[in-house]
Amino acid sequence: MRLFIVPFAPNVLRVQILAAEKGIALEVADISLDHTGYHAINPLGQVPALELDDGRILTESLTICQYLDETSGAPFLFGGDTDERLQIAMWERRGETRLFNPGVEYGHHTHPMFAGRTKQFPDFAATLVPKAEKALSVFADQLERTPYVVGDRLTVADITSFMGYVWFVVYGGLRPSERASIRHWSGRMIARESMTVLRDLATYFNMPPLD
Numbered sequence: 001m002r003l004f005i006v007p008f009a010p011n012v013l014r015v016q017i018l019a020a021e022k023g024i025a026l027e028v029a030d031i032s033l034d035h036t037g038y039h040a041i042n043p044l045g046q047v048p049a050l051e052l053d054d055g056r057i058l059t060e061s062l063t064i065c066q067y068l069d070e071t072s073g074a075p076f077l078f079g080g081d082t083d084e085r086l087q088i089a090m091w092e093r094r095g096e097t098r099l100f101n102p103g104v105e106y107g108h109h110t111h112p113m114f115a116g117r118t119k120q121f122p123d124f125a126a127t128l129v130p131k132a133e134k135a136l137s138v139f140a141d142q143l144e145r146t147p148y149v150v151g152d153r154l155t156v157a158d159i160t161s162f163m164g165y166v167w168f169v170v171y172g173g174l175r176p177s178e179r180a181s182i183r184h185w186s187g188r189m190i191a192r193e194s195m196t197v198l199r200d201l202a203t204y205f206n207m208p209p210l211d
């Protein structure tokens with residue numbers, strides 16, 4: 001299996017973190033070095049894409065995560081029985097739509113790093129913040145009941161939601177939460193072996209401690 005990447009791209013990182021959690025080693029092809037022919041792999045031109053050993057291609061980071069989860073051994077980060085799968089899907093979607101995607105957008109529209117590549121609308125970015133604050137408060141309430149977003153073990157819902165929170169803090173849209181449940185969860189998340197790359201990013205961006 002070969003994962004087409006751009007280093008540190010958020011949607012690539014979520015796949016690499018899930019793969020690390022599952023103990024899956026992925027060969028990588030860095031298209032920032034050479035993207036010749038990449039549109040034949042993903043007509044949208046986006047990363048990540050996963051090339052399977054039989055030549056089939058999967059795109060969309062969450063779909064790739066699901067493939068890796070279902071074709072490898074436990075722990076199953078998308079859940080086991082129907083109820084658990086639905087809870088995880090529900091919280092993952094909340095994390096993706098309310099934290100992960102808006103966190104990435106916030107950075108694109110505010111950070112100098114993206115100024116040359118994107119027409120930036122900081123006023124639009126500012127509208128994302130109250131929605132993220134509301135979402136984070138809902139996650140904080142949930143995390144008062146359970147150590148991870150769904151129950152007592154890490155799932156893909158934690159990976160997506162935590163990464164979204166990190167983007168917002170890294171880019172300055174949110175300050176680290178004062179809520180104890182978020183701080184305890186963040187401490188557990190950032191300490192995980194799979195999060196080495198996020199710790200490197202946090203250092204690079206001089207991110208304040210989350211726990």
Ligand SMILES: N[C@@H](CCC(=O)N[C@@H](CS)C(=O)NCC(=O)O)C(=O)O
Nearest residue numbers: 009010011012046047048060061062
């Ligand atoms: N829905 C896609 C989004 C992929 C995406 O936005 N990838 C970014 C990097 S994180 C990208 O390739 N951006 C360049 C572009 O959109 O042309 C997924 O989940 O994989």
